[in-house]
Amino acid sequence: MTIADTDTTSALQALTHCLQDHLSSHAIQSPSMLGIHTGGEWVARALQLAIDENMPLGTLDISFYRDDFSRIGMNPEVRPSHIPFEVDDQHIILVDDVLYTGRTIRAALNEIFAYGRPASVILAVLIERDGRQLPICADCVGNRVALDNNQQIKLSGPEPLMLEIIETS
Amino acid sequence: MSSIQLTPTGKLRHFLTIEGLPRDMLVSILDTAESLTSVKDRSIKKVPLLRGKTVANLFFEPSTRTRTTFELAAKRLSADVLNIAMSTSATTKGESLLDTLRNLEAMHVDMFVVRHAQSGAAHFIAQQVAPHVSIVNAGDGRHAHPTQAMLDVFTIRRHKPDFGGLTVAIVGDIRHSRVARSQIHALNTLLTGEVRVIAPQTLLPADVETLGVKVFHSLDEGLRDVDVIIMLRLQRERMQGGRLPSEHEYYQQYGMTTERLAIAKPDAMIMHPGPINRGVEMSSSVADSPQSVILEQVSHGIAIRMAVMSMAMQHNQPDKAPQAAT
Numbered sequence: 089m090t091i092a093d094t095d096t097t098s099a100l101q102a103l104t105h106c107l108q109d110h111l112s113s114h115a116i117q118s119p120s121m122l123g124i125h126t127g128g129e130w131v132a133r134a135l136q137l138a139i140d141e142n143m144p145l146g147t148l149d150i151s152f153y154r155d156d157f158s159r160i161g162m163n164p165e166v167r168p169s170h171i172p173f174e175v176d177d178q179h180i181i182l183v184d185d186v187l188y189t190g191r192t193i194r195a196a197l198n199e200i201f202a203y204g205r206p207a208s209v210i211l212a213v214l215i216e217r218d219g220r221q222l223p224i225c226a227d228c229v230g231n232r233v234a235l236d237n238n239q240q241i242k243l244s245g246p247e248p249l250m251l252e253i254i255e256t257s
Numbered sequence: 258m259s260s261i262q263l264t265p266t267g268k269l270r271h272f273l274t275i276e277g278l279p280r281d282m283l284v285s286i287l288d289t290a291e292s293l294t295s296v297k298d299r300s301i302k303k304v305p306l307l308r309g310k311t312v313a314n315l316f317f318e319p320s321t322r323t324r325t326t327f328e329l330a331a332k333r334l335s336a337d338v339l340n341i342a343m344s345t346s347a348t349t350k351g352e353s354l355l356d357t358l359r360n361l362e363a364m365h366v367d368m369f370v371v372r373h374a375q376s377g378a379a380h381f382i383a384q385q386v387a388p389h390v391s392i393v394n395a396g397d398g399r400h401a402h403p404t405q406a407m408l409d410v411f412t413i414r415r416h417k418p419d420f421g422g423l424t425v426a427i428v429g430d431i432r433h434s435r436v437a438r439s440q441i442h443a444l445n446t447l448l449t450g451e452v453r454v455i456a457p458q459t460l461l462p463a464d465v466e467t468l469g470v471k472v473f474h475s476l477d478e479g480l481r482d483v484d485v486i487i488m489l490r491l492q493r494e495r496m497q498g499g500r501l502p503s504e505h506e507y508y509q510q511y512g513m514t515t516e517r518l519a520i521a522k523p524d525a526m527i528m529h530p531g532p533i534n535r536g537v538e539m540s541s542s543v544a545d546s547p548q549s550v551i552l553e554q555v556s557h558g559i560a561i562r563m564a565v566m567s568m569a570m571q572h573n574q575p576d577k578a579p580q581a582a583t
Binding site: 149151152153166167168169175198201202203204 | 289292293294295296299300301303304305306
């Protein structure tokens with residue numbers, strides 16, 4: 089089932105506004121952004137264009153920090169994380185497409201701390217769905233959906249960004 | 258001989274020899290190593306892939322470079338590491354190799370990295386260990402040194418990724434070299450255009466042609482149109498049998514000099530597994546030339562060993578499709 093394009097666009101707009109409000113209400117100047125490979129990268133790029141084209145933007149591949157590594161093995165195509173700024177004392181906007189169990193974000197936080205000690209980390213996600221398994225919640229959300237256990241929501245992109253609900257068996 | 262290296266589903270269980278491993282497996286090791294090279298650029302040079310695992314380095318033969326890079330690789334993967342120099346340990350007190358292994362297994366060691374002077378030692382150990390334990394061969398006799406060969410092809414791939422178009426020459430003591438044997442298998446499995454060996458007859462194994470190489474006895478002839486030159490160490494300790502008149506004469510005929518390097522392609526890479534005997538295998542000007550990638554090989558050794566260890570540690574896990582963990 090494809091979600092209408094307009095919903096993807098409006099989720100992105102809602103996320104942009106939430107993030108702008110959050111930055112100004114917390115008086116955060118010159119933050120940097122990290123998108124989680126791959127969907128988070130696309131969303132982060134769109135946010136960068138909407139908020140500040142000059143905002144430093146990097147990518148995180150969290151494969152080495154996954155807690156299910158020993159069960160499912162490693163994807164040999166892991167791409168190295170690319171962080172083009174100093175993490176120490178930086179305000180970082182961490183971006184992902186879907187927040188579900190919270191395990192990816194746990195892994196991403198560990199990965200960020202392998203590079204340094206940020207001043208703060210703000211979590212921004214395009215879609216938040218139910219099913220959290222860890223005490224993690226987003227600071228900014230584009231849209232919330234409730235799905236059945238056998239459903240997945242997936243972002244395809246980068247051009248155009250398109251959300252899709254997939255039935256799994 | 259290699260079938261015990263893979264699980265029934267084709268995953269890496271032990272890493273004993275390149276021989277018999279499918280091309281896909283070698284490419285997968287190279288790709289994994291490529292991703293792991295970035296770990297050295299972090300302020301905390303560690304990833305948690307082997308957290309909670311214990312790796313024992315069992316070195317029955319002295320080694321500095323190989324042992325330290327294995328140790329560093331295991332530590333960067335967050336494993337606990339035991340270094341056991343077997344010549345000073347219980348084996349000299351009469352404990353058999355198998356007893357030593359059983360004792361280490363009882364300490365819940367998950368992986369043994371084995372270096373031994375006897376060909377087939379790592380394979381023998383792999384047949385004896387408990388099902389959850391993996392063995393990585395860090396060099397056995399004249400047989401194999403598979404992680405060295407993988408770091409060599411990794412270094413080549415980083416500079417010249419199209420193996421089909423490459424001519425690679427291996428120069429020196431092929432006969433006594435486990436490194437050369439593993440390199441030849443790796444290069445041929447990766448479908449290298451042409452693999453040459455350049456050596457005097459006395460330093461070639463009897464069956465050398467069956468390995469799929471072109472044999473040259475003259476260095477000047479063998480170097481023509483070559484893209485990659487791998488110099489082997491002249492193993493002084495193995496030169497007692499009168500196979501060579503002298504080191505000096507060897508250098509005259511097979512030593513790499515700036516003049517000889519010019520015979521190969523202008524961008525030819527020069528490699529050496531170390532340690533170099535300067536003035537025997539190559540001149541200092543060659544070893545330190547811009548075409549030399551010898552120190553790069555050492556760094557790549559860490560990434561390759563991380564890749565092999567993390568892949569082998571996945572073997573005892575049930576096959577499960579990756580699931581979304583967002």
